[in-house]
């Protein structure tokens with residue numbers, strides 16, 4: 001049996017895959033088992049932020065793996081504490097809790113918000129308001145938080161205590177809050193929900209309102225974080241400081257990690273044995289993440305991401321068959337003129353461009369260090385594909 005046949009026989013069919021088995025990669029290019037070359041503007045859904053097999057990244061993780069590959073969280077680990085220190089130095093936050101994925105980081109944020117409220121106000125103040133079209137993960141609780149009806153199926157009962165507000169409507173959010181509300185959870189740019197960029201005024205109003213009511217503002221930066229939008233974290237575009245953010249995808253540069261960060265005020269809420277994970281903060285993954293932060297967390301790199309985003313948008317807008325483009329940095333959604341985005345994505349892959357979709361949009365999350373020439377090539381393949389179909 002080949003890879004695809006084995007996958008189909010032995011792996012649960014939770015994903016509709018493109019018809020490609022990827023074998024290796026370098027920079028922005030991946031190669032399948034037959035040796036066919038692909039330009040990748042999806043980077044494993046915004047995970048491989050430095051592309052494939054970045055030399056320094058590979059060195060950082062292999063060196064760490066050859067020293068010590070894992071220790072339990074009952075012991076101290078230098079790469080892990082270094083990463084926490086770096087994250088806090090680069091942000092307004094003062095404490096970190098590591099996990100292995102975005103969903104887990106959000107679980108931690110939810111537990112933290114509820115415990116803060118429990119400690120201060122007692123039982124019953126535990127509701128969290130999230131936004132329509134959001135995506136927060138696949139656990140039973142993060143599905144509850146996800147504001148898309150299609151996800152609220154089959155797996156009943158879901159975790160209670162979540163309400164969904166329409167995005168960018170401050171009055172609606174305000175109306176949904178009451179004395180049971182402990183937190184508001186939002187993505188500044190909704191990725192899976194269709195690259196929807198929240199209004200600045202709205203986010204600022206929510207921040208002020210939350211401050212007045214001692215409601216915690218949680219920003220899910222799982223997709224938007226790690227320089228994806230041209231800032232280290234997307235909330236920086238909004239002139240606000242959330243109480244809690246969650247980070248994952250790009251943070252590990254390709255290895256699994258999640259992080260929940262909080263401000264000083266929440267730093268002591270989670271006490272021993274209130275939360276934990278076997279793998280969270282793994283030294284190999286943290287060594288990789290430390291390298292990622294060294295590369296991306298500087299003004300020069302961040303400004304390049306912004307410039308590349310603008311460059312790509314301009315090119316896409318000149319492409320026949322493209323109706324509109326929305327982007328913040330290198331988080332890019334492309335609306336097509338009367339063509340099905342998924343069909344076009346499949347054809348792009350056949351033409352050597354790895355691209356994904358979100359709702360009815362084509363979506364690009366290229367490696368952050370992609371070159372201008374590679375961006376040109378991506379647009380050319382897309383243009384050709386749109387012409388052919």
Ligand SMILES: *Cc1c(COP(=O)(O)O)cnc(C)c1O
Nearest residue numbers: 101102103135136137191222223
């Ligand atoms: C991908 C994503 C998640 C879930 O992350 P996993 O690592 O798949 O658990 C949560 N929130 C947002 C905004 C995401 O894009």
